[in-house]
Amino acid sequence: MASLAEISRICGVSLGATSKALSGKPGVSDATRQRILSVAAQTNYRPNRLVHAIQRGRSMTVGLTCSDFHSDFGGRIVEGMLKVLYEASYDPIVINWDLCVHEGEKVLRTFAERRVDGLLMFPPADQPSQDYLQELRNLRRPIVVVDQVFAGCECYDFVGSQDFEGAVAATEHLLALGHRRLANIFFRQTSTGRARLEGYQHAMAQAGVAIHGKWLCEIGQYESNEAYVRTRELLASPEPPSAILCFNDWVALDVIAAATDAGLSVPRDLSVVGFADLQMSAHIRPRLTTVAQDPREIGRRAAARLVSLLEDREQAPAVGKIGEAAAVAQAAAPVSERVPVKLEVRDSTAAPRGVGK
Amino acid sequence: MASLAEISRICGVSLGATSKALSGKPGVSDATRQRILSVAAQTNYRPNRLVHAIQRGRSMTVGLTCSDFHSDFGGRIVEGMLKVLYEASYDPIVINWDLCVHEGEKVLRTFAERRVDGLLMFPPADQPSQDYLQELRNLRRPIVVVDQVFAGCECYDFVGSQDFEGAVAATEHLLALGHRRLANIFFRQTSTGRARLEGYQHAMAQAGVAIHGKWLCEIGQYESNEAYVRTRELLASPEPPSAILCFNDWVALDVIAAATDAGLSVPRDLSVVGFADLQMSAHIRPRLTTVAQDPREIGRRAAARLVSLLEDREQAPAVGKIGEAAAVAQAAAPVSERVPVKLEVRDSTAAPRGVGK
DNA sequence: CTGAAAGCGCTTACAG
């Protein structure tokens, strides 16, 4: 906790010599260097990175707006990010995404004032305000958006999942088992939800299977009992589905609960497919068939992309015409990456009754 | 992104005047102030907090070491922390706890070099190394430990759950239902696990009910299939338990799976109690009886405690005898807080067969 | 009201 000045005084040398000795730069005699190093160790000296940040114009921090702390999906994304950032010597300053929705400009101002080098935005839901998007532009720093696509964020790099393809694969799996009365409980408020809905519709159309209006079942939030209630209704209707494709594993859990409470057995009376492959999904009974995402890889790639943008920027000539920095920040064309998903067939899906055997 | 110097130049005033105008301090005429503010807005000026941090000796950041991104328990703790920190104008720099175990000193050096004002340690498992503990002492900043107690960390404030009391309540619940063959699947590697084991033993002793050796069932990790395998063994043994108290909800999930796969029904053939009340626990079937913790409140209190330590420190006279800062950092006696738990009785527990009805 | 100067904790050319 001693300062450079203190160490210099103790050693009876100049600030410059001490600085060089401690940062391993040449220009100090070995004897002096040893003396300085030893005093630094004794006084518990730690270089002040805030000073470095000011001097170099790089804080080696990145802003991370995140929410979805409610399941291991978000948690694993963050884990992947933390690992890559740590290895690249960047530290994340984390702020809850909810705050970005409600007082987003303030959050971004904080990031700007802390001089973060870039931004990792993991926004599980809720479209940010116009003010937020404007402030985002003012930041003039590399940004990578994760998981959800937003209107107004098309200009930033993106890393997410193959939501459309996953829903197609899940639907085709159910169709191949012989299901025709195939419902979809979907969530329209996030881009992932919309993409999965489209995947379902696409696969159904491809197979030439009609979608009964009642089987297209929208929910407004998936942490309420809405999915449960809607499933009970569906199952009690005159034309109940034989299979339900769910927006995600949470919904699937409620669908299974609803079926169980209605006296039905999964998968004998109803097949259920989730999306995510949360930790619990292989541990519940019946083990859940689901479209497995790879959240750690999403987090890793997102962070790696940001780090690479940051390094590129550093490489780029610092001098130049006005506006060049901005140009570099926006990069050429924004890159979108979608990490592959994989259908995990487990025990919650089977051929409908009377089919297959 | 303009600097103070730039704005001063544009406005034709001194640095000092500009500084005062922008920070709302008196000593500038209204006309000048307005001119400066308007230029600042146009040039998108953001004060550099890194400079403030250096000048004031407070970075307004805290280090947060965290892991357990694998369930909503840890996630909610973090949520609670983020909320309180944000309101108190502190920003967290987050590093994965795993790194603290493997290269802990390096992580703490990073925190020291970034001049975090305090530390929030949320360590789900794994005793940190001696080097880590030493470096922790060198930090000389307020520290609050969360959830797990460690040897070597007794000198820091702590916020956790009533683990012992929770296990007692769960055991008494099962005893009251009439269970006598009451097994416990426990986890000895964390302090919470040990406290819960003690709670079980205490309640059993109080009730004068003997614990069959086989019913004391230790697992080495709860993210493997160990709990599942051990439960299958237990249930197939000559004296199977009629109820199992589980270290946490993840274990309970596997116990229910094992019972189901063994052709048993929960709670008819076996009662199961968890610990945590994770998101899923009220959604699975049977709905899980569990000791509900309050992770958001844990996070909130831990952060609030740290903030209050930080403010106290600021109040304290900066001058004084050598060593006073250290004394303030350690505070008087460390405070331990345990957030109450609540037994949530749901559908996974019932009277043993042949009892009660 | 306004400006010049010192200082926060460093690093980095630049002289000796």
Next chain:
DNA sequence: CTGAAAGCGCTTACAG
């Protein structure tokens, strides 16, 4: 090899 000086982006007494 070593020291004095300028500078990073500010704030804060201190003179005018």
